Amino acid sequence: MTASVALRRALISVSDKTGLTEFATALAARGVQILSTGGSAKALREAGLQVTDVAEITGFPEMMDGRVKTLHPAVHGGLLALRDNPDHVAAMVQHGIGGIDLLVVNLYLFEETVAKGADHDTCIENIDIGGPAMIRAAAKNHGFVTVVVDVQDYDAVLAELDAQDGATTLPFRQRQAQIAYARTAAYDAAVSTWMAEAIGEATPRRRAFAGTLAQGLRYGENPHQQAAFYVTGETRPGVASARQWQGKELSYNNINDTDAAFELVAEFDASQGPACAIIKHANPCGVAQGASALEAYRRAFDCDRTSAFGGIIALNRPLDGATAEEIVKIFTEVVIAPDADEDAKRIFAGKKNLRLLTTGGLPDSLAGGLTFRQVAGGFLAQGRDNGHVARADLRIVTERQPSEDELADLMFAWTVAKHVKSNAIVYAKDLATVGIGAGQMSRVDSTRIGRRKSEDMAQALGLDQPLTVGSAVASDAFFPFADGIEALAEAGARAVIQPGGSMRDDEVIAAANRLGLAMVLTGQRHFRH
Structure with missing residues (x-):
């Protein structure tokens, strides 16, 4: 590898033309020869720049609707040749291959095309082939070649050339190579994810995902943990x-x-x-x-x-x-x-x-998508919890029927319980929570914590009884024993909604009947660990 490489020849082929003419003009002013393709070459010529078409150095025109234009030894040889290897240099001379010192490529707008809801064939046509191949070649040969895949790096390249008298240093090229490989990895992740969804493959053999740095964070959950925030480009x-x-x-x-x-x-x-x-x-x-x-x-x-x-x-x-x-x-x-x-x-x-x-809008609570959680040696992937229960789905299993107001509070509490850490108990009255018990190892403990919080608030508000009296209660999962129902009755609850499915459902329902509670089952749980 060479510590410093003078930049004499650049190949530019970009979909996003933001800042392109300004950057290329600055390169040309520094004596850099510019090679280009298609729309990029057209835009540069219109800006008055002298450009050599890649077709001139390959001897082949662009063909097959632009699918084939840069996949040629005259291009990849110029990117991959080791300039300090005599055999490589001899091959370049023998075949008339000129070295390429700078590659500037940003890829077909595949992610944007998918986000717009384009049809299958349009998405396929927006999968870039030549771009990733050139990027990977240039990044591999970063000992001699500088690669740029993001518009925001144009100024950094020009600053490097100014600081190094028209050359780039190895640390700079290494940084750009890392950025380049991350970009092609993210691009392939987007393509593979879209394709899995398109063919209905719920558990593909390999699952890839990527993010773009939104901001560095001072620390993570605790000051001794490093952290950063990455965005995926999801439109939610x-x-x-x-x-x-x-x-x-x-x-x-x-x-x-x-x-x-x-x-x-x-x-x-x-x-x-x-x-x-x-x-x-x-x-x-x-x-x-x-x-x-x-x-x-x-x-x-x-x-x-x-x-x-x-x-x-x-x-x-x-x-x-x-x-x-x-x-x-x-x-x-x-x-x-x-x-x-x-x-x-x-x-x-x-x-x-x-x-x-x-935010400009609300996320769709019924939409699908994946969520991830890391474990040692891997990660868990699952569909977003978009489970929804309508009133028509409820099954009343007690002698006492819930009133209309109680049904409304039950549905409200059930909606909130979906977002409470398990074991979750939510007391509600008049479409407001009045006590929440979260994240306990025992469901009875969550029940008691919710009641205790309601008692504390009643005292603070100057009320003579906890707001849990007359409330409706949601449990994110079934009650394994009747003691949970007994604890709810002690808190003054009048109705309860829960998934059901316990081996002791009959015992739990019997306890509700004995205590005068109305109970409805959803057949769906909402664990949130």
Whole structure:
């Protein structure tokens, strides 16, 4: 490998022509000969630059609708030849192959084509072949060749040439090679993922995925852990695609919790009214619907005011000034909503550490997709939990029938329980949570924790009894024993929704009948570990 390589000859073939003419003009001004193809060559000539067509050096015209143009020894020999190997140099001389010192390629817009919902044949035609082949060749030969695959690196190349008197250093070329291989890997991951979906292959032999750096993070869950935030390009509205209007950079935990909050609140159709979710450490500490965003927030806040301090707030409707005025009364880390009006932005502007994110829409709670979790030596992949239960799916199994109001609260509590860490118990009344027990090893413990939190809030609000009295309760999985039902009755609950499926269902149902509770079964569970 050579520490410093003078840049004399460049091959440019790009789909994204942002900044192309400016970059190529700067190269030409430094005496670099430019080779190019197709639309890139046309754009450069129109800018007044002198360009040599690749067809002139290969002796073959572009053919087969542009599928074949750079796959030729005159190109790949110029990229792969080791300039300090006498045999390679002799072969170049014998076959009239000129060295290529700089390759500038960005690939056919495959990911964008898929995102637009193009048909199968159009997606196939947007799979780049020659581009990845050249990129990999140039990156392999980074001892002599500089490769550029991202528009944002144009300035870095020019700065390097200025600093090195028209040459590039080995560390610079190594960095560019790493970026190049990551790009082709991400591209192939996108193609293979799309193809698996297109042919209905749910468990492909190899699963690949990739992300693009959105921001480096100060640390991860804890200060001793390094971390960064990568985005996949998925169009699902959320923290990855949101606009941040103010506040400090999001932390690792902020991003994780904000995603959890927005996914939860998106379960509630905005056309059916405002909803608010308050999240702390990826668990909801209050969720409510209301006649206004302000009312929804207040009711969510009254579920657990202590835990709400320093939490994440998500709304399913635009944030307005009145709601913002209420939110700033306590310390809040992040507020995320589809939009925010000018009054809300003005009010938040006085809180420099509070982050405001707007997304332009809500994620589709019924949409599919994959989620991943790493384990030692591998990772688990599963479909997103988009399970949905309608009222018609419910099976009433007790002597006592739930009232219409209780049914509404049961459905509300069931929706929230889907987003609570298992074992999950959610008490609800009048479309607001009034007690949440999360993440316990015993379902009975979750039941008791939810009740205790309700008792604490009743005392804080000056009420003479816990809000769990007269509530409806959701359990994310079945009750293995009757003791859970007995604990709910002690808390004053009147109705319960659960999946069913326990070996002791009959015992559990009998306990509900004995205690005067209404019980409905969903036949579906929502574990969230």
